[in-house]
Amino acid sequence: MDKVEEILKNLNEGVERLENKDFSIYFFVIDTETSPVASVAYIYEQVKILKESGYNARILHEKNSYKEKQLPFIKSWLGEEYFNLPHSSIEDKSVNVNATDFIIIPELFANVMEQTVKLPAKRVVLCQSYDYITETLQVGKSWLDYNITDCITTTEQQKEYIEGLFGSKLNVDVIPVSIDDTFKKPIKPKSPIVSILTRDQRDTVKIFKSFYLKYPHLKWVTFRDMRGMTKDVFAKALQDSCVSVWVDDIAGFGTYPLESMKSGNVVIGKIPNLLSTWINEKNGIWVDNTNVIPDLLAKFIQAWLEDSTPEEIYKNMDSTVEKFTIEKQKEKTIEVYGRLVNERIEEFRSTLQKYKNNKEEEKISQ
Amino acid sequence: MKTDVSIILPIIELGEKEKNLFADSITSVSTQKVLPKKIILVIPKNSEIKKELESYDFPENIKNDVSIVENDGETDFCSQINLGVESVETEWFSILEIDDVYSKIWLDNFNKYSEYYQDVDVFLPIVLDVDNDNQFIHFTNEPVWARDFSDKLGFLDNESLLNFPNFQVSGSIIRKNSFEGVGKLKSNIKMFFNYEFLLRLTYYDKKIMTIPKVGYKKVNMREGSLFWKYKNVDSEKIDPVEQKFWFNLSKKECYFKVERDIKYDTENV
Numbered sequence: 001m002d003k004v005e006e007i008l009k010n011l012n013e014g015v016e017r018l019e020n021k022d023f024s025i026y027f028f029v030i031d032t033e034t035s036p037v038a039s040v041a042y043i044y045e046q047v048k049i050l051k052e053s054g055y056n057a058r059i060l061h062e063k064n065s066y067k068e069k070q071l072p073f074i075k076s077w078l079g080e081e082y083f084n085l086p087h088s089s090i091e092d093k094s095v096n097v098n099a100t101d102f103i104i105i106p107e108l109f110a111n112v113m114e115q116t117v118k119l120p121a122k123r124v125v126l127c128q129s130y131d132y133i134t135e136t137l138q139v140g141k142s143w144l145d146y147n148i149t150d151c152i153t154t155t156e157q158q159k160e161y162i163e164g165l166f167g168s169k170l171n172v173d174v175i176p177v178s179i180d181d182t183f184k185k186p187i188k189p190k191s192p193i194v195s196i197l198t199r200d201q202r203d204t205v206k207i208f209k210s211f212y213l214k215y216p217h218l219k220w221v222t223f224r225d226m227r228g229m230t231k232d233v234f235a236k237a238l239q240d241s242c243v244s245v246w247v248d249d250i251a252g253f254g255t256y257p258l259e260s261m262k263s264g265n266v267v268i269g270k271i272p273n274l275l276s277t278w279i280n281e282k283n284g285i286w287v288d289n290t291n292v293i294p295d296l297l298a299k300f301i302q303a304w305l306e307d308s309t310p311e312e313i314y315k316n317m318d319s320t321v322e323k324f325t326i327e328k329q330k331e332k333t334i335e336v337y338g339r340l341v342n343e344r345i346e347e348f349r350s351t352l353q354k355y356k357n358n359k360e361e362e363k364i365s366q
Numbered sequence: 367m368k369t370d371v372s373i374i375l376p377i378i379e380l381g382e383k384e385k386n387l388f389a390d391s392i393t394s395v396s397t398q399k400v401l402p403k404k405i406i407l408v409i410p411k412n413s414e415i416k417k418e419l420e421s422y423d424f425p426e427n428i429k430n431d432v433s434i435v436e437n438d439g440e441t442d443f444c445s446q447i448n449l450g451v452e453s454v455e456t457e458w459f460s461i462l463e464i465d466d467v468y469s470k471i472w473l474d475n476f477n478k479y480s481e482y483y484q485d486v487d488v489f490l491p492i493v494l495d496v497d498n499d500n501q502f503i504h505f506t507n508e509p510v511w512a513r514d515f516s517d518k519l520g521f522l523d524n525e526s527l528l529n530f531p532n533f534q535v536s537g538s539i540i541r542k543n544s545f546e547g548v549g550k551l552k553s554n555i556k557m558f559f560n561y562e563f564l565l566r567l568t569y570y571d572k573k574i575m576t577i578p579k580v581g582y583k584k585v586n587m588r589e590g591s592l593f594w595k596y597k598n599v600d601s602e603k604i605d606p607v608e609q610k611f612w613f614n615l616s617k618k619e620c621y622f623k624v625e626r627d628i629k630y631d632t633e634n635v
Binding site: 187188189191192217219220221222305306307 | 475478520578580
């Protein structure tokens with residue numbers, strides 16, 4: 001068999017493998033060193049959805065040590081079904097990437113995009129935090145320079161931002177985050193507890209200290225810092241509390257406020273720099289200045305103690321969060337990855353056709 | 367659907383001033399989101415109050431549920447309440463003082479919280495304490511929600527009560543069986559009868575919880591009120607030494623369910 005025939009055979013086999021879902025989709029993840037990070041949870045969710053849809057989706061981690069510490073943590077944080085998803089380690093060199101495979105690389109890892117440029121697999125950027133895009137990207141370099149032409153993000157606003165950065169040659173798809181049913185309204189009546197999550201922990205301290213200073217008659221109200229909890233404990237803490245405070249200027253999506261809403265908590269939040277479409281003046285108490293949060297919180301607590309929080313806000317919270325169901329995420333995930341696979345099949349076919357044409361031309365010229 | 371609670375409202379005097387207060391307290395019952403089954407007005411026997419009440423224009427939605435109980439014995443606050451409780455036919459009762467009011471949401475929240483916390487014997491409201499000009503002074507009963515105040519967030523226990531005595535019983539909703547089971551209010555304990563009662567409840571493992579909602583408004587030291595008299599009326603005055611006596615005595619008497627023969631004794635302060 002000559003070389004061209006071998007290429008044609010490989011391409012045909014590739015098409016067949018792609019059509020039969022006989023390939024791997026590797027999702028590169030960071031080792032969070034046993035800290036719960038929403039973006040990692042989203043990756044695991046995508047792997048789970050794709051696995052359930054018949055794809056060979058896998059978590060790809062850098063070190064073998066991931067299995068010793070991080071993986072048991074994944075079990076306690078996200079649950080057994082996520083722990084049981086297939087995992088591969090780069091360090092043990094057992095990963096054999098083919099042209100039919102896909103590697104999904106988080107936006108932060110521009111170095112990985114560069115290092116994998118010669119791999120035959122199709123690479124896609126998964127961008128959940130627009131703010132990290134330029135973190136490791138070399139000056140003057142673009143994802144397109146690393147032969148990456150596809151990106152998946154979580155909101156239309158991030159899509160616009162990414163398109164603004166990289167231009168129209170980059171194809172950007174949106175797969176929304178879902179808020180799963182671990183988060184639900186409690187049967188137990190709520191308690192006067194404030195759940196607080198801020199990107200900078202100084203904001204948490206500043207808010208509760210200011211609150212206690214300015215409103216000493218409410219010093220019995222408890223604040224709960226929501227960092228570092230397993231998913232179940234986190235969900236229960238949201239159920240127990242009556243209000244959530246959120247400050248995250250660089251948030252790409254805003255999972256925490258939506259989880260709060262689904263748990264029946266009104267959110268007092270600072271509007272992030274990139275405004276998500278789901279945030280509106282009717283579904284929460286949104287401010288552009290962290291300093292006013294203690295005052296608004298005191299007003300809210302007073303209203304909550306008197307059952308005078310407007311019913312309208314709770315209705316709007318429900319209608320906001322119902323848009324982010326696991327079904328919608330599944331539907332969109334299958335649609336986007338299905339399209340990526342079909343495009344890859346078309347690439348293979350188009351290459352195949354080129355080789356066939358070349359071969360025909362060679363025959364004629366002979 | 368009315369909730370299984372009787373309201374006990376003791377009345378000792380019903381002059382013009384008290385009539386206005388009474389109108390407010392009764393309105394606070396009739397405007398509840400969920401109504402109580404009974405309103406029991408406890409009055410001294412052979413007083414003019416009965417006639418006044420019989421001709422009183424009670425709000426339509428509660429007027430058929432009002433009953434009057436006449437007391438031919440002692441008419442101090444504790445005796446009035448104890449007698450009122452004897453007439454209670456519901457599982458729960460609540461004490462409403464004539465110069466206080468419930469907030470509209472109180473019984474509704476009692477329904478919500480008692481449905482979930484089924485083993486609780488006493489539900490305290492957060493009390494809004496105001497001055498004579500209706501200006502906010504402070505909350506009462508709320509410290510149980512502070513982290514580390516008691517063993518369980520929201521609940522009052524004996525140890526925390528010994529460290530922090532400032533809790534208020536009026537407005538609370540009490541399980542009749544539990545009230546009778548620990549021996550009712552003790553009328554021979556002055557000033558600290560509420561405290562002694564709460565200590566006794568917790569000593570006998572009754573569960574007390576504060577519903578984290580403002581359920582009751584109290585005018586602090588209203589002229590003519592019981593505690594105002596302790597401070598300002600010569601015949602009723604209790605000096606700091608006697609206050610200390612009753613306070614310390616409450617901590618000792620709470621072990622006894624029955625009211626014992628106690629007199630103020632300066633040597634035992």
